Amino acid sequence: MSKCEQCIVREFSSLKALTKEELLKLSDCKTSHIIKRGEVIFEEGENVNGIYCIKDGICKLIKLSANGKDHIVKLVTKGELLGQRSMISDEPVNLSAVALEDMHVCFIPKADVMGYFDQNNQFSMNVMKTICGDLKEADDHMVNLAQKTVKERLAETLLYLHDTFGKNEDESLKVQLSRDELASIIGTATESCIRLLSDFKKSGLIELTGKKIVLKDINALKKLAD
Amino acid sequence: MSKCEQCIVREFSSLKALTKEELLKLSDCKTSHIIKRGEVIFEEGENVNGIYCIKDGICKLIKLSANGKDHIVKLVTKGELLGQRSMISDEPVNLSAVALEDMHVCFIPKADVMGYFDQNNQFSMNVMKTICGDLKEADDHMVNLAQKTVKERLAETLLYLHDTFGKNEDESLKVQLSRDELASIIGTATESCIRLLSDFKKSGLIELTGKKIVLKDINALKKLAD
DNA sequence: ATTAAAACATGACATTTATCATATTAAAGA
């Protein structure tokens, strides 16, 4: 089993506040998992009883709505933790996590993490700040959904994917989402999303090659997104 | 100056975890404020440097969107705290708070609260749980905005106001919002909101008398809201 | 390699929602 103290990923998460001794202990309780593209890490309503630390890969956090469609609430990637809110609230998770590409994650049981919560103030502060950041993001997202048009939201989402997850050597967005998934981030029908992507392509804002999307005119997209 | 330890309100907030001694100290640093309907408690971008404890009244937390309209992100009332996220993140507030009715609030400087954060684990845990609750709510709200129709959202919002803030002796909703404010909760144009209220009235779901709204058929509203 | 299934794309159309115009009513200030 790999050692947490040698794991580069932890440097990016709240876990960076843990001491060498704490990390050593952590190595003993964690379990390592390989998750294939499309597989579910946990499901809405489940009792996860711990947190996942993402060592590699990206996943989507989705929530099923009353009408049966699901909405992508957030994308989470390497270096971030999953299930923190649920652990602190002591409630089942309110979102499902599904891998968008092959992932490597480590699971740390609740009992083991919670100990550090009381002992290590910097650690609990880090977790709290992350959750506060999520809340702020959620507020922003909410206002966008309420007040922006689908076109504006699409432009904004493309820029977000670009800025947050970067691009491949061929300039295409690193996160590859299906049209359906993209639609479920911006909150629209799949067909509307496809149609607008075509429009963007015709206007020279983006380039489409299969699932690959290349942002050609970032400034114009920024103007569109407001 | 009134004493925090005698304040009934604190029983409902995260502050309930504080000891008698801590509350006594708190009484000395807090400042008490009367805020009139329509007045601003703090504004988006401001450095608040502390938290507000709401002793009486209701306020709206709003966020200005790019198009100039503002969106009501949350209603906060008696017994709840304001500015927790900002304090923990050590950032300016991301929302403005405006009184919906005359309010009585107490301001506690950051320096004084943060001390209890380290000392009193139960207190920091309470604050964290509140923020986690807000995040969960925000996720739900997001999905609703993304996937429900305006009609469904209006029905849901009316039920929310009813269940959360209760009603007056004449059965009307206790929180009195303008059509404009209601529209800015559900994320629609004021006219659309007014029109749908009229429809609801015609269908016998609600009763309208000026600003007063009485829910006549809660079950039907629930069906509408999904 | 072949076939079946899923994802993508686009047209036609229906529905929802926003916008503009214009009354009417209620509230607030002089």
Place this chain on the structure above:
DNA sequence: TCTTTAATATGATAAATGTCATGTTTTAAT
């Protein structure tokens, strides 16, 4: 009290978005 302004209401219309149908392309499975 009067007058001015803001809030509410409703119609007419435009614009945005969703839905259904259908064809094409891509992907996955046999």
